[in-house]
Amino acid sequence: xxxxxxxxxxxxxxxxxxxxxxxxxxxxxxxxxxxxxxxxxxxxxxxxxxxxxxxxxxxxxxxxxxxxxxxxxxxxxxxxxxxxxxxxxxxxxxxxxxxxxxxxxxxxxxxxxxxxxxxxxxxxxxxxxxxxxxxxxxxxxxxxxxxxxxxxxxxxxxxxxxxxxx
Numbered sequence: 001x002x003x004x005x006x007x008x009x010x011x012x013x014x015x016x017x018x019x020x021x022x023x024x025x026x027x028x029x030x031x032x033x034x035x036x037x038x039x040x041x042x043x044x045x046x047x048x049x050x051x052x053x054x055x056x057x058x059x060x061x062x063x064x065x066x067x068x069x070x071x072x073x074x075x076x077x078x079x080x081x082x083x084x085x086x087x088x089x090x091x092x093x094x095x096x097x098x099x100x101x102x103x104x105x106x107x108x109x110x111x112x113x114x115x116x117x118x119x120x121x122x123x124x125x126x127x128x129x130x131x132x133x134x135x136x137x138x139x140x141x142x143x144x145x146x147x148x149x150x151x152x153x154x155x156x157x158x159x160x161x162x163x164x165x166x
């Protein structure tokens with residue numbers, strides 16, 4: 001390789017997406033979103049199981065209940081927040097009840113609605129697990145770097161557009 005060819009080669013980006021006007025194909029973007037979600041989910045789920053004997057789904061349900069107004073949430077609110085079907089949230093809440101982390105109760109306003117409320121053990125578990133979850137997620141997502149605001153905004157727009165309307 002001559003000197004001029006070597007100089008030219010150094011100026012050519014190795015990644016085609018780095019070229020002006022070149023954007024990744026939708027299939028590539030979709031693959032990266034799915035891979036990132038899958039890998040982060042598995043890593044966080046594993047850490048929560050190992051350190052707190054809690055699944056990521058169980059943690060997300062507990063967090064939603066803990067953060068809700070009045071310290072209780074309806075099954076529909078938990079399902080929506082966690083991204084579960086009604087049967088899925090019922091199964092998750094059943095496990096949390098069996099572990100003594102949640103109790104079910106009916107609210108005076110509408111006796112037909114079933115709500116979940118944390119027990120003291122549930123509150124303790126979710127607060128301990130929150131630290132593990134948030135630190136691990138922050139560590140992994142730090143790789144987004146200075147693009148975090150742009151990525152977050154873009155994914156929020158996609159999420160809002162794709163949200164199912166029942």
